[in-house]
Amino acid sequence: MSSLLPWRRSARVAAVALAGVVLVTLSACGDSSSDASTASTSESAAAGAFPATxxxxxxDVTIDAKPERVVALGWSDAETALALGVQPVGASDWLGFGGEGVGPWAEGKYTTAPTIIKTLEPEYxxxxxxxxxxxxxxxxxxxxxxxxxxxxxxPTVGIPADADAxxxxxRDQTTMIATALGEKEKGDELIAxxxxxxxxxxxENPEFAGKTITVGSKTSEGWGAYVEGSGRVAFAESLGFKNNPTIQAQAKAGEFSVSVSEENLKMLDADLVTMSPIYIEAKEISxxxxxxxxxxxxxxxxVVLDDQNIxxxxxxxSxxxxxxxxxxxxxxxxAALAG
Known part of the structure; x- marks a missing residue:
């Protein structure tokens, strides 16, 4: 595994991504009989989703009945389950959030905090x-x-057949988890x-289209940059950016980042450079x-992302x-592109 681990303003932002699900849920508000009918229909639909493969x-993994006790160990698996209305009883805290093991955008999603499980070496x-x-x-x-x-x-739902570590x-993560939880329709709505x-x-930002970007990190062990397939680069690509071709040329199968020596930091040059400090102070980069x-x-x-939440x-x-x-x-x- 690479040394570069895949790492408020308000909860309102998290709600935006779930607006469609929330609207469907709230559409019957104000009528208790309608609420009961909606809940019954939802439960029936979920029951009809099983067995799920x-x-x-x-x-293939088959889940015979709707899970009641879910343990979420993968990177952001717990947040994805929470977004689908399911609270894991155990979860891994990959970014060291503490408490419930999720970021501020997912605050209030648990009614009972999960048991926290170690990440790289789970406690079986x-x-x-x-x-x-x-x-x-x-x-x-x-x-x-x-x-x-x-x-x-x-029953364990692992990585997709064609995925690397x-x-x-x-999108695949959401679909797989939604299917396993019997919430395929919610998963589709969430993706949309x-x-x-x-x-x-x-x-709203057409100037991003076609611009090259370097998405990198620095840890106590050194510098690195992410390649296509990694979440950070996918985020930028979804906004129209293209990954730094110099970095991308160094990509190796199954790896989500490449190391960059300090003497070769000019490899990071692109129309826009974004760096994240990982367990170091941001000033060690800037x-x-x-x-x-x-x-x-x-x-x-x-841009050096010096705000930990961001x-x-x-x-x-997720x-x-x-x-x-x-x-x-x-x-x-x-602002940086215009600077």
Whole structure:
């Protein structure tokens, strides 16, 4: 796995991505008999979704009945389940949010906090003790031994057949999780709403179309940049940007990032450069003399995401976090391109 791990203003932003689902849910408000009828219809529809079969890298997984106790281990799997109205009893906190293990855009989605499970090396006994009837590991390493161990505990939905480690696209992730939870229709609505949000921001910022962008990070171990297939680059591409061709030329199959040595930081040069600090101070990027010498940076066409919430929303790439990231990242990119 690469050393560059795939990493308020208000909860209103998260709600934008779910507007279609919410409108459907609220359409019967004010009439208790209608509410009861809607709930009954929803339960019947969910029951009719089973048995459900989800194709994964390690074969088809069949879920016989609607899951009641879900453990979500993959990157943003828990947030995706929450967006679909399901609260995992156990979840992994990949970005170290603490508490419920989700970002501020997902605050209030839990009524009972989940048990937090380690990320790279999940605690199998702890997971088993939760007595799950479904495990989600949809955006993860795709390690066969990990999958086999989890599958002995409960039906496990792993990465897609054609995906690499941590490179499950958010649309596939949403569809797979929605199918496993018996919420396929909600999943489709959620994808449509999120795509509409991307389109809105792309249409409002036509100057992004065709511009090259470097999306990178710096950790205590060094510099790197993300390649096509990674969530951060997909976010930029959805707005019309093209990934830095110099970086993309270094891409290797199955890897979501490439390392960039400090003496070669000019490889980062593009129409726009965006960097995220990972477990370091932002000034370790912005104050670096060689970084400041990159032509785009020198010209003012660079953004260092020094706000942790914004940086983490950009990295999370869940239907709940995407709206938050769009609202906060797009104005920074717009200003930097014009700078």
């Amino acid at each position: 989800v194709a994964t890298k390690f074969g 006994e702890k997971i088993a003790a939760l007595k799950p009837d479904l495990i989600l590991d949809v955006k993860s390493s795709g390690d066969e031994e990990r999958y086999a161990t989890l599958s002995k505990i409960a 941590y490179l499950t696209p958010w 709403q999120t795509e509409a949000l991307y389109k809105k921001y792309a249409d 104050d670096n003399a060689l970084f400041k010498a990159v032509p785009a940076v020198k010209a003012g066409h660079a 940086s983490q929303a950009f990295a999370t790439e 239907p709940l976090s995407i709206g938050y990231a769009l609202e906060n990242v797009v104005p920074l990119w717009k």
